[in-house]
Amino acid sequence: MSKLKPAPLPSGTVVGGYQIVKKLAAGGFGVVYLAEDAQRHMVAVKEYLPSSLAERSQGELTPRVKPEKQPLYRLGLKSFFEEGRSLAQISHPSVVSVLNFFRENETVYMVMNYLQGETLQDFIVTARDLKRDKVFRESTIRSLFDEILRGLRIVHQHKMLHLDIKPANIFITNDNRAVMLDFGAAREVLSKEGNFIRPMYTPGFAAPEMYRRDGTLGPWTDIYAIGACIYACMQGYPPNDSPQRIEKDRLALSLSRLRNVYSDNLLEVTEWCMSLDPLSRPQSVFALQKELARETERRYTKLTFGERLKLQLENLTTGAKA
């Protein structure tokens, strides 16, 4: 039986001087609203309201937390503060900016820039439905990730990891900026020992160490997700999730389908980022940026006859699209 999710604040409610317009999204950590500030500017307001710990019935403002759930609720609140504290220090066009932080209704709210545009996920879906041989042009992919990596580098410099990078969390604004969203899973790297709650992960984009209790998370964990995003931008679909890859790794095979469509270098970089062994990946964003920015002549390698045959057989057995 699934428990009822806490009800979002109704449209029109005013919290901390912001008037709620509508609910935009709800996740494990809380609800994001579109709201207007006193000058009638649009903002996004994120309410701390962990769905598994807090209850709120329709029309009520203050969430209720059962006493036995208080410790976890407080722990989550601490992470919410950490997210705010870290985002507050970062001012970078590729990282969503925090405008205000306040307490009301016995919970806390984070006010962020409201971005207009679409997520990278939306773009991938639209592009792949056109059914051309490539989803995005290589130059588009390179410049998009160059922008994202600049932001991610700053995030890592603030001792933070994103830990949930995926196309749905990368926003392309109408004025053509790429902005990373949803740092809900982000944690300060240094304080991760002790009471560390493993963040939720997205299959396909989560590195293998995210699935393990004892896995050491680091910049390389976000780099795996970046690799998976590049993969999705080329293939149109997310890669297999990492437990599946540990069992039988088809990554090299599916990347070989893209040979001659994308340059060898881009395919190699993707495979490098997505190494199952964290130590085999680029260890820092900087290392990856260097490789992606390398402007040498692109080499393309055609598939050999034997490889084409192997791919066709593979397609017959799995029914995958070529």
Added chain:
Amino acid sequence: MRFSIYQVSRKGGREKNEDRMGYSYTRDSGLFALADGMGGHPEGEVASQLALQTMSALFQQASKPTIPDPLAFLNQAILAGHQQLLRYSAQKALSDTPRTTVVACLLQGDSVYWAHCGDSRLYMVRAGKLIARTRDHSYSELQDALHSVVPMRERLNRNVLFTCLGSPGKPVIDTAGPFTLQGGDRLMLCSDGLWGTVTDESITEELGRRSIAEAVPELVEQALRNGGPKCDNVSVMAVEWECSEAEQGGSGVSTEELGDDVFASTIQASVLGHDAADDLDDAEIERSIKEINDAIRRSSQKKKN
């Protein structure tokens, strides 16, 4: 004061990471510390964490907002960490005391002071040259120092220390300073996981040639590569001194706008954090919110400048 900082800690091939590091600062003073909990004794990660917490707590008390006598402070703060370890082990009735090394440096005005116990090191690099580094409290470095006086016998293992925090004898603490800082000076604290496999020359070269944000990850990667599958924990924290008065346009941490009584720290106040959530009372929540809003204000000011 304005400085930038970059730190990386990696577990290497070990089961646990027993290294801890962090920094605390007020408007006019900054404390940077790193501790390497020792294997072969219980709870190395508790030892390193306790040593840093003790230092940070004492720093918070003493820096109002400067420390009157930095060298005496460093000495006392490290010693207090040692006493905390003995107390901790007595309280928990451990058969052996958790042990740790520690290296700490204090920036104040345009001077730097440092102190250490054990074999975690501090390197100071200016314009690509190694200006200073701590001498380990290990028998092998002692042997190096004394070889002209006492005849050399077989090489001693570099890992054997003659002092650390938590051992039965009173720890030996070396202090140094004040050294006058120049803009661009780099100070690096590291555990033996780094210097055990990366030479002083490489460390100096990396620190001299690149920004700390590039040099630190590169050095840690080198150490992990050289250390192989059984690599020790590797922790490195580097600070680049920008200036004592905040000028416009720097990129690092600027302490100038902090109020008289503001204290910031990356060192968690609770032991290992298992009771971390309990101390989140109303006052703490209000303080967190205020801190975040202060940070937002500072960032948006920076953007305007």
